[in-house]
Amino acid sequence: TRWRRMQGYNCLWLPGTDHAGIATQIKVEEKLREEGLSRHDLGREEFISRVWKWKDKYHARIVAQLEEMGISCDWSRERFTLDEGCSRAVREVFVRLYEKGLIYQGEYIVNWCPRCQTALSDIEVEHEEAESSLWHIKYPLADGSGHVVVATTRPETMLGDTAVAVHSGDSRYSQLVGKEIRLPLTGRLVPIIADDFVDPEFGTGAVKVTPAHDPNDFEMGLRHQLPQLTVIDTEGRMTAEAGKYAGMDRYQCRKALVADLAAQGALVKTEAHINATGHCQRCATVVEPLVSKQWFVKMKPLAQPAIEAVRQGDVQFVPRRFERIYFNWLENIRDWCISRQLWWGHRIPAWYCQCGETIVAREDPLCCPKCGGKLVQDPDVLDTWFSSALWPFSTMGWPGDGEDFRHYFPTSVLVTGYDIIFFWVARMIFTSLEFTGQAPFKDAYIHGLVRDEQGRKMSKSLGNGIDPLDIIKEYGADTLRFTLLTGAAPGNDIRFQLDKVDASRNFANKIWNAARFVLMNLEGDTEPVKKQELDIPSRWILEKFNIAVAGVTTNLEKYELGEAARTIYDFLWNEFCDWYIEAAKLGLAGDSGQRAMTQAVLKKVLTGSLQLLHPIMPFITEEIWQQLETGSIALSSWPKTDGAYNGSQFETVMELVWAVRNIRSELNLSPGKKIPAWLYVDADKGYSELSALVCHLARA
Ligand SMILES: [Zn+2]
Ligand SMILES: [Zn+2]
Incomplete structure (x- = not known):
């Protein structure tokens, strides 16, 4: 922002925060639990007002961090995803998608967190491999003619089995398709079906099908019209359908059930098995796939234009390699579950009447338009990312067509971490295309994550996080900025090492000392540099300065921020400080003409270098600038190269x-x-x- 502004652009960096629905709600609930309360004790309104208080406190902290870092944004335009304008955009988008048939309510298998008591989108689930077992269970044929062995990692779900499936081309089982199985323990009859989703190589090639508790089985169930039998509830406990296991926790049930199978001789063997289980991204609880009524966005029609926009180059990822994961996600996308069983967020604008009518509206309806009856609003809220997806245009006044929207939309560049390409970047692109007909930004600059000295992710549990405010207090914001920028190439993670911070501080000190030398040797106004009078070192440093100007500018254009920083570092440290300042001492000691010429060059190169460095180290450059020039360096013009100098003699x-x-x-x-x-x-x-x-x- 600072660099483009110095180049003369009307440059806006619009700051803001999202309401981080589930993460924030969990934090406040944890605090309540310390007081022995739950959100239900408080009630919806009181709970939400507590969350606002919490939000205000941490929002202030985030803003303070950003301000201390010296980010150059327009704080007068700061936005929040739950503010009035953003909420209006959310409502408008929801209603339009609903009217277009792209938002629907459906019974679907979702990732359910029994701890957070809410559905999660696919990308809110983290898959972790862990040692587990593969249980081989004997399923007898109903006609008594034999049995099939199925292998499963979740035996407790067999209580909800409604079929056994084999691959249609699997000759071991082809004569069994169409026959029935009598399930052990419950004695329920289920069919043997053929479905090509089954991997003949896995286990025995015959798998149990539990449509209510497994996403793949759910799809298979739809293909074969199998019943869905829910045996695990929203708290992870066995339901009444589970018979004698009803009321048990899912893992307790697993133990009891495996023991019962073994006692009946139905357990063929137990194998060690590495299994990837889904965990809630927020609380690490093992996710339970459950069938429930949720709101969804139909993704296929929205994903296609978003794929094309990047393919055509309307949006460019920097670095390019991140396009691959973007395409891969959108090409294999499933519908987006957008309802969350939370209180903190945008409440779903749908109302239900006893007569069966559902109303989705821009304005809150007073009564049922069909029967005049009382309405009840859907208690759920939207996924936080639903509002974040609209950020580039909701913050510009959309759905209105105000001046900001016309002037600043579409935007030029989005900067974000690679961990939220799916959550955020992809969704901003498809919503912008759908609602404004334009891609939201030209470039998506993807940066890495800051890790600790050993390369580990910073986390609360490891206690290895670093508060930027602590570093700033000890070393200064410029030092922190320079360290982070020079630490990595675009898209790569950074290891935060204190010795690098030291090196950056030494650089800041070097600049400070060089500036003091120059200031001490200037008296009053300096003459502009006259090309024909330059001495040997001056011609050389001006030539090198031109190279630095071109190098920094080109690297910034390419988003090679680390290279830009290194270019100005090398110039200032090696060429200006180590050579030119030393040589200039001779010029300053010369006759008055020589002295004036040297002063002019010292000042020109120092002020120009400060300008090149300003976007990276805003504070020290401004401080020195104010002693050399009038006005703010932030509003000065970006240096340009000014012709050739022959520095070869030096x-x-x-x-x-x-x-x-x-x-x-x-x-x-x-x-x-x-x-x-x-x-x-x-x-x-x-x-x-x-x-x-x-x-x-x-x-x-
Ligand atoms: Zn959770
Ligand atoms: Zn009604």
Whole structure:
């Protein structure tokens, strides 16, 4: 933002926060539990007002962190996903999608968290591999002619089996398809069906089918019109359908049931097995797939244009490699479950009447339009990402067509972490295309995560998190910014190492000392640089400065922020401080013309370098700038290259100085000691005019 603004663009960075529905609600509920209360004790309204208080406190902390970091956004436009404007956009989008048939309510198998008591979207579930068992169970044929062995990782769900399935091409079982199984323990009869989803290589090639408790079985159940038998409830306990196991916890039931199977001789064997189980992203509880009534967004029609937009280059991922996971997700997308059984969030704008009527409306209806009866609003709220998906246009005043929307939408660049490409980036793209007809941004810059020194994710349980405010207090915000920027290439994770922070602080000190030197040697106004009067070191540093200007600018254009930082670092440290400032001491000690020329170059290069560094280190550059110039550096114009300078003679000086330094170290002479030196050179090659410089720099 700072860089583009200095280039003359009308540049807006709009700050804001989302309400983080489930995460926030869990935090407040934990606090309530310490007081011995649940949200139900408080009631919906009181609970929500508690959450607002919590939100205000942590929101203030986030804003303070961002301000301390020196982010250059327009705080007067700060937004929150639950504010009035964003909520209006949410309502409008919901109603339009509903009217278009793209939002529907359906019985569907969802990921259910028994701890959070809510449905989760697929990407809110984290799959972790763990050692488990594979139980092989004997399922007798109803006609007594034999049995089939099925293998399962979740034996307790057999209480809800409504079929056994085999692959249609599996010759071991082809004569059994159509026959019936008498389930052990319950004695219920279920059919043997053929379905090509079954992997003949897994277990015995025959699998139990539990439509109510497994997403794949659910789909298979729909294909074969199998009944759904719910044997586990929303708290993870066995239902009345589970017979003698009713009321048991799902794991308790597993134990009891396996023991019963073994006692009956129905357990063939138990194998060790690595199994990936889904865990709630927020609380790590093992997710239970359950069939329930939820709201969904039909994804196929929305995903297609979003795939095309990236394929055509309307949106570009930086780095490009992240496109692959974006395509992969959208091409295999399932409908998006958007209802959450929470209180903190946008309440679903649907009302139900006893007569069976469902009303979805932009304005809250007073009574049933069909029978005049009383209405009850859906108690659920929307997935937080539903409102975050609208962010690029809801914050610009959409559904209105105000000035901000016309001026700033679509936006230029979105910056975010790779961990929320599905949650956020993809959804912003398809909602923007659907509702504005345009992609929400041109570039999606994807950055990595900040990890600890050992490369571990920062987490509360490890206690290895770092509060940026602590680092800023000790080292300064510029140091932190520089460290983070130089730490990694786009899209790669960063290891946060304190010695790197030290190095960045040394750089800040180096700049400070260089600036003090320049300031001490300026008196009053300096002349503009006159090209024809430049001495050898000045021509060289101006040539190098032009290279730095081009390098920083190009790297920023390519989002190579680390490279941009390194370019200005190398220039300032190696070329400006180590060589030019040393050489300039000679010029400053020369006659008045030489002194004025040197002052002019020192000032030009220092102020220009500060400008190049300003987007990365805003505080120190502004502080020094104010002592050199009037106005704010943030509003100054980005440096441009200004023609060619021939600095080659100084390169020769440097070579000669290096030669003297090498000899000095070979002879073990202290670097500070003045020594006599003779240079034997061709007189006609202009070396003689270099001798004063060489002697000065080599202390000879
Ligand atoms: Zn949970
Ligand atoms: Zn009605």
